[in-house]
Amino acid sequence: MSEEKTLSLTLKVWRQSKADAKGHFETYKVSNVSTGSSFLEMLDILNEDLVAQGKEPIAFDHDCREGICGMCSMTINGMPHGPLPGVTTCQLHMRNFRDGETITIEPWRAKPFPVIKDLIVDRTAFDKIIQAGGFVSVRTGSAIDANIIPIAKETADLAMDAAECIGCGACVAACKNASAMLFVSSKVTQLNTLPQGQPEKDRRVLAMVKAMDDAGFGNCSNLGECQAVCPKGQTLDFIAKMNRDYAVASIKKLFKSRGKSRK
Amino acid sequence: MAVTGLVLVLFLLVHVVGNLQMFQDPSHINTYAHLLHSLPPVCLWGFRAFILLCFVVHFGIAIKLKIENLNARGPEGYLTKSTRYAAWSARMMVISGIIVLLFVFGHIIHFTILKEAGADCLAQFKDAATITAFGDHGLFGYLGTHGPAEGGAITYKVFDVYGMVYAGFSCPWIAGAYVIAMLALLSHLSHGAHSMFQSIGWRNETLRPILRGVAVVYAVVVCGGLLAVPAAIQLDQHVDTGLFPTVHKTACCACDATPENNVPATEPEVIVTIQQ
Ligand code: SF4
Ligand code: FES
Numbered sequence: 001m002s003e004e005k006t007l008s009l010t011l012k013v014w015r016q017s018k019a020d021a022k023g024h025f026e027t028y029k030v031s032n033v034s035t036g037s038s039f040l041e042m043l044d045i046l047n048e049d050l051v052a053q054g055k056e057p058i059a060f061d062h063d064c065r066e067g068i069c070g071m072c073s074m075t076i077n078g079m080p081h082g083p084l085p086g087v088t089t090c091q092l093h094m095r096n097f098r099d100g101e102t103i104t105i106e107p108w109r110a111k112p113f114p115v116i117k118d119l120i121v122d123r124t125a126f127d128k129i130i131q132a133g134g135f136v137s138v139r140t141g142s143a144i145d146a147n148i149i150p151i152a153k154e155t156a157d158l159a160m161d162a163a164e165c166i167g168c169g170a171c172v173a174a175c176k177n178a179s180a181m182l183f184v185s186s187k188v189t190q191l192n193t194l195p196q197g198q199p200e201k202d203r204r205v206l207a208m209v210k211a212m213d214d215a216g217f218g219n220c221s222n223l224g225e226c227q228a229v230c231p232k233g234q235t236l237d238f239i240a241k242m243n244r245d246y247a248v249a250s251i252k253k254l255f256k257s258r259g260k261s262r263k
Numbered sequence: 264m265a266v267t268g269l270v271l272v273l274f275l276l277v278h279v280v281g282n283l284q285m286f287q288d289p290s291h292i293n294t295y296a297h298l299l300h301s302l303p304p305v306c307l308w309g310f311r312a313f314i315l316l317c318f319v320v321h322f323g324i325a326i327k328l329k330i331e332n333l334n335a336r337g338p339e340g341y342l343t344k345s346t347r348y349a350a351w352s353a354r355m356m357v358i359s360g361i362i363v364l365l366f367v368f369g370h371i372i373h374f375t376i377l378k379e380a381g382a383d384c385l386a387q388f389k390d391a392a393t394i395t396a397f398g399d400h401g402l403f404g405y406l407g408t409h410g411p412a413e414g415g416a417i418t419y420k421v422f423d424v425y426g427m428v429y430a431g432f433s434c435p436w437i438a439g440a441y442v443i444a445m446l447a448l449l450s451h452l453s454h455g456a457h458s459m460f461q462s463i464g465w466r467n468e469t470l471r472p473i474l475r476g477v478a479v480v481y482a483v484v485v486c487g488g489l490l491a492v493p494a495a496i497q498l499d500q501h502v503d504t505g506l507f508p509t510v511h512k513t514a515c516c517a518c519d520a521t522p523e524n525n526v527p528a529t530e531p532e533v534i535v536t537i538q539q
Contacts (some may be wrong), residue, residue, distance in 0.1 A: 010341070025342065067494030078345035104343045111337035174347075176354060177332035219328045221356065222458040223349035236461065237468040246466025 001171055006092060007033045010102040011046065013058055016115050019122075020219050023115065025104075035095035039082060040065060040072060042094055059118040065090040067101035067231065070166030073173070074119045075106040080170035080229045088168065088231040091172070108173035112180075112216045123169050125215035126183065130167075133204035134187045149195050162189035164232040171226035177218030182226035184212050185242035186234050192245055202249035264328070265459035266295045267321040272456055272481075274314055279488035286495070286506060289425035293392045296424040324366060329357055352450040353458070366444030375432065378422070388430075392423035398499040429507060432496035445486045452482035 008031040015022030030046050039044075040062055047057035063071040072089040076082035082092045097103065097193035107115050112125040147194060165186035172180050188205050197204070227235050284292040300307065352359070432438045456478035460466040466474060495506050 022507075023339070075341060075343075078343035079347070080343055104322035106341055106343070109337055109339055109341055111335050113337075115339075176336075178337065179332070186354065216335055218332035220462075221328070221332070221353065222454075222461045223353050225347060225349050228347035235468055236466075236471065240461050240464050240466040242464075243462055247464055 005035050005099075007035060007044075007099045007101075009033060009097065009100070012102060012104045013118070014106045014115075015118055016107075017056075017060060019114060021074070022102060035093065037094050038065070038090055039076070039092045039094065040090050057115075059120050061082050061120045062090060067091040068166060070168035073108050073121060073169055074159075074256055075108060075173055077104055077138065078106075080108065080173040081168070081231050085228070086231060086233055088166075091231075108169055110169075110172045110178035110217070112178070113169060113172065121169075123167075125217070126167055126180070127213055129180070129184055129208050129211045130187065132245075133200070134189060134191065137200065138139060140195070151195060154235060155193055159190050159193040160238065162186045162193065162234070162238055165190075165230075165234055166232060168231060170229045172217065174225040174229040175218065175220075176223055176225060177221055179220045179226070180212050180215075180217040180237070181220040181239045181242070183238075184208050185238035188242045188245065189238045192206040192235050192241075202252055205242060205245045205249050206253065209242075264321065264324050265315040265462035266370070267317040268455050268459045270314070271321065272452070274317075275452075275485050275489075277477070279485050282492050283488055285425065285428060285492045289392060289423070292423055292425050292428070293423060299532070300422075318364075318367070322360070325360060327358065350454060353454040355450055356454060359447040362444060362447035363451055366440065369440065370444075373437070374427070379426070388423040388427045390420040390422065392421055392425065422480045428492065429496055432493040433500055435497065438493040438497045442490065445490050448489070449482050449486040452485065453479045456481050 002134075008029070011025070011028045011030060012025045014023055014030060015026045025037055028046055028050075030042065030049075033042050033045065035248050040060070043058060043060060044104045050057045061071040061073055061111065062067040065072070069088060070088070074089050075076055076089065077090075081087060081089050082096070084092055105119065107119045108121045113121040113123055117124050163186075165183060167183060169180075171182035177180075188208055191204060192201045222236070222239075227233075281292070281295060284295055302310075346354070432441070457466075457471075457474040458478075460470070460474050495504060498504055501508055
C-alpha cells in the first residue's frame with residue numbers, strides 16, 4: 001500500500017431544499033481528506049462538519065456502497081459517477097483527485113429525473129419502464145432443475161452482460177439528449193435473449209420503448225456518451241439489438257393475423 | 264431518419280458520379296443531363312418528388328427529435344459540461360444539416376429552377392451544345408424520341424450543362440459557398456452514414472468501428488468528388504490546367520457581369536440539327 005496522503009478540496013455543491021424550490025450552488029472547503037476514502041465518505045465527513053455547525057447536511061442517495069445498487073447518483077465535474085470509467089460514485093476513491101482541486105457536484109440532470117432534494121433525483125420513470133415489460137409473466141414456482149431449459153453459453157453470457165445494468169441512470173444524465181436507451185436496451189436484451197423471455201419478446205420491446213417515450217426521455221442520436229459513463233460498461237451493442245428487435249416487432253405487429261373480430 | 268438518410272446517401276453517390284463527368288469531354292455530361300431530362304415526365308418528376316419527400320421527412324423528423332431532446336434535457340443545465348465520447352460531427356448534426364439544407368435550396372434555385380425558368384443569365388447555354396446519340400433509339404430509347412435516326416447516329420442541340428457548370432463555378436462566391444456546404448456535408452455524412460446502421464439495428468460492437476471507418480471514407484470520397492469540380496474550375500481560372508479544353512471562359516451573371524467580362528459564348532459548330 002502506498003503511503004496515504006491527504007487532500008484539501010473546494011466543493012461546489014448543488015443545494016435545493018425541496019422539489020419545487022429554487023436551487024443554487026454552495027461552496028465548501030474540506031481538508032484532511034484521505035486519498036483512500038471514497039467519494040461518499042468524503043461527503044460524509046463534510047456532512048458531519050455541517051451538522052456540527054448546525055447546518056443542513058447535503059442530501060445524496062446511496063445504499064450498498066459497493067457498486068451494485070445504482071443509488072449513488074451524482075455528476076462530478078460534469079461526469080456522471082466521476083472521472084474514472086467503470087465505477088460508481090461509491091467506488092470512486094479520492095486518490096483520483098488532485099490536492100487543491102475544485103470539484104463541482106450536481107444531481108443527474110434530465111426532465112424525467114426531477115430533483116427531490118440537493119443531489120437526490122426521483123427515478124420513478126425507470127420503474128415505469130420496467131413495469132411496462134421488464135419481466136417474464138409465467139409462474140416460476142420453486143426453483144427448477146438447472147439445465148432443464150438448455151441455454152447456449154453465448155446466449156447466457158449476453159443475457160448476463162445485459163443484466164449487469166444497475167439502473168443507476170448515469171446514461172441518461174450523460175446523454176446530450178437525455179435518452180434512456182442504454183438502460184432500456186440492457187433490460188430488453190437481458191430478457192429478449194433468454195428462452196424464457198421469448199413469448200413476450202415483441203410485446204416487451206414495444207411496451208418498454210413506449211413507456212420510455214411517455215416518460216419524456218429524449219431520442220438516441222448514437223452519440224455514445226452513455227457507454228462512456230456507464231459504471232457497468234454497457235455498450236451501444238445493446239441499443240442496436242433493441243433497435244433490431246423493435247423494428248422486427250413493429251413489422252410483425254403490422255402484419256399480425258387478426259383472427260376473428262372481437263367486440 | 265435512418266431510412267430517408269439512406270436514400271439521400273445513395274442519391275449523393277449517383278450525383279457524384281454524374282458530376283465527375285465534368286472531367287470528360289463535354290458531350291458526356293451533356294448527354295447524361297439530356298438523357299435525364301428526356302426521361303418520361305412521370306419518372307423524372309416522380310424521382311424528384313421522391314427525393315424531395317425524403318428531404319422533407321428527414322428534416323421534419325430531425326426538428327421533431329431535436330425539440331423532444333431539448334425538452335428531455337430539462338430546464339436546468341449542468342454547470343460543468345463534459346463530453347467523453349461523442350464525436351464533434353455527431354453533435355453538430357443539426358447545424359451541419361441546416362447548412363446543407365440551405366445549400367440545397369440555393370443549388371436547386373441556381374441549377375434547376377433558374378434553368379427551367381429560362382433565366383437570362385443561363386439562356387446562353389440553351390441549345391448551345393451538340394451531342395450525338397448512336398443507334399436507332401438513342402440511349403435506352405429516350406434520346407430517340409427526338410427525331411428519326413439517320414444512318415444510326417443522330418446529332419442535335421441540347422442545353423450546355425457543361426458550359427453552365429463551368430460558368431457557375433468560375434464565380435468565386437459560388438465556388439466558396441459550395442466548399443463550405445461540402446465541408447458541412449462531410450461532417451454530416453461522417454456521422455450519419457454509420458449512425459443509420461445503428462438506428463435500424465444493423466450494427467454490433469464488432470461492426471461499429473468498421474462502419475464508422477467506412478462512413479468517414481464514404482464522406483471523404485463523396486465530398487472530395489463533389490469538391491473536385493469547383494476546385495478544378497477555380498484553379499482553371501488562374502492557371503491553364505488543360506482540364507477543360509473546350510470551354511469558353513465566360514463570367515457568371517451573379518457577380519462580375521460587367522460588359523467587358525460578359526463575352527457571349529461563341530456559337531458551337533452545328534453539324535446537323537433535328538427539329539422535334
Ligand atoms: S446502462 Fe449503465 S449507466 Fe445506464 S442505468 Fe444501466 S448501469 Fe447505469
Ligand atoms: S451506493 Fe450502491 S452502487 Fe453506489
